[in-house]
Amino acid sequence: MKVPMLLQMSLLSNxxxxxxxxxxxxFKALALALVFTLAxxxxxxxxxxxxxxxxxxxxxxxxxxxxMNDGNYARAIQLYENLEARYPYGRYAQQAILESAYAxxxxxxxxxxxAQCDRFIRMYPNHPSADYAYYLKGLVYFxxxxxxxxxxxxxxxSERDPRSTRESFDAFKALVEKFPDxxxxxDSTTRxxxxxxxxxxxxxxxxxxxxxxxxxxxxxxxxxxxxxxFPRTSSNEEALSLMIRSYEKLGMTDLANDTRRVLExxxxxxxxxxxxxxxxxxxxxx
Numbered sequence: 001m002k003v004p005m006l007l008q009m010s011l012l013s014n015x016x017x018x019x020x021x022x023x024x025x026x027f028k029a030l031a032l033a034l035v036f037t038l039a040x041x042x043x044x045x046x047x048x049x050x051x052x053x054x055x056x057x058x059x060x061x062x063x064x065x066x067x068m069n070d071g072n073y074a075r076a077i078q079l080y081e082n083l084e085a086r087y088p089y090g091r092y093a094q095q096a097i098l099e100s101a102y103a104x105x106x107x108x109x110x111x112x113x114x115a116q117c118d119r120f121i122r123m124y125p126n127h128p129s130a131d132y133a134y135y136l137k138g139l140v141y142f143x144x145x146x147x148x149x150x151x152x153x154x155x156x157x158s159e160r161d162p163r164s165t166r167e168s169f170d171a172f173k174a175l176v177e178k179f180p181d182x183x184x185x186x187d188s189t190t191r192x193x194x195x196x197x198x199x200x201x202x203x204x205x206x207x208x209x210x211x212x213x214x215x216x217x218x219x220x221x222x223x224x225x226x227x228x229x230f231p232r233t234s235s236n237e238e239a240l241s242l243m244i245r246s247y248e249k250l251g252m253t254d255l256a257n258d259t260r261r262v263l264e265x266x267x268x269x270x271x272x273x274x275x276x277x278x279x280x281x282x283x284x285x286x
Contacts, residue, residue, distance in 0.1 A: 048075075048078045048079060048082050049082060052079070052082055052086075057083060057086070057090060057093070058092060060083040060086070060087075060092075061079075061080075061083055061092045061095065061096065063079055064076045064079035064080050064083065064096070064099065067079060068099065068102075068103055073103040073104075073106050073107040074107065076099070076100075076103045077100055077103045077104060077107070080096040080099060080100035080103070081096075081100065083096045084096050084097070084100075094120075094124060095129075097116055097119060097120045097123075098117075098120055098132065098133060098136070101113045101114075101116030101117050101133070101136055102136060105139065105140050110140050110141075113136070113137075113140045114137055114140050114141070117133045117134075117137040117140070120133045121133050121134065121137075130178075130179070131175055131178070131179040131182040131183075131184055131185075132184065134171050134172070134174050134175035134178070134179075134184075135171075135182075135184040135187075135188060137171040138168045138169075138171035138172040138175065138188065139168075140168075141164045141165075141168035141171060142164075142191065142195075162198075162199055162202045165195055165199055165202070166199065168191070168195055169195040172188035172189075172191050172195070173188075173192060175188050176188050176189055176192070193233075196230050196233050197230070197233045197234050197235060199230055200226045200229070200230030200233040200234070200235030200236070201226075201233075201234065201235045203222050203225045203226035203230070203235065203239070204222075204223065204226050204235045204238050204239050204242065207220075207222035207223040207226070207239065207242045208238075208242060210222060211242055211245065211246055216246040216247075216249045216250050217246075219242055219243075219246045220242075220243050223239040223240070223242045223243045223246070224239075224243070226239040227239050236266070237263070237266075237267050237270055237272060238272065238277070240259055240262060240263040240266070240267075241263065241270075241272035241277070243256075243259045244256050244259045244260050247259060260273075
């Protein structure tokens, strides 16, 4: 027996009404939480403005420094913003941008930290602390996406989105090129080596993915990308091995033998030649 259309609609309404009510309640709760957060932030901002009324730039700056040294980064950021708003010119305002960037970095507000670094570099490219702005920007991208476990265990950067890795590398590279005598140049160079290895290994991870799924031409292309774009990095050894095995799967014996000779010349003790590769994570070498 066919159920009349109006009755069908009524039945469906009764079925979905509880779900709709639940969603509505959830959205209301989220909206209230957002309003509460914004209101709380606004109250804190007004409180800081009232507290610092009549203060000199030096006093606001020193109070912000004290808050940051105590680990109260949220208060430090508010004070630095207040300092910039009231005294936009002078050395305290300049320093406030950098220290606000650091406070945001420590608060895991990565986008705000990067924006502050970029603003300082754009406004004061010849400032004595410009090298630090590049260095801090590199550090922010270096740690982005790793979360708490990344801080504790140094998670493998080659297995994450390479965009942040590239941004970090570019920031450190700019520092080394623009400020070769900087106190941060040596550490930046070391990190660049590490990041180059990470980006090369990302290509190898992708090549391995294609190889395991039988897409041997794609595996060869990604392995070649690791060799061409990131030469003399730890990724090259496995990249050559993947090329050899992919050529063999495709029946390209000559190319497989040529690549094997390159692997033997470059890595005479390679475990990939004996079928017993060294599985120690590359990033533990840093």
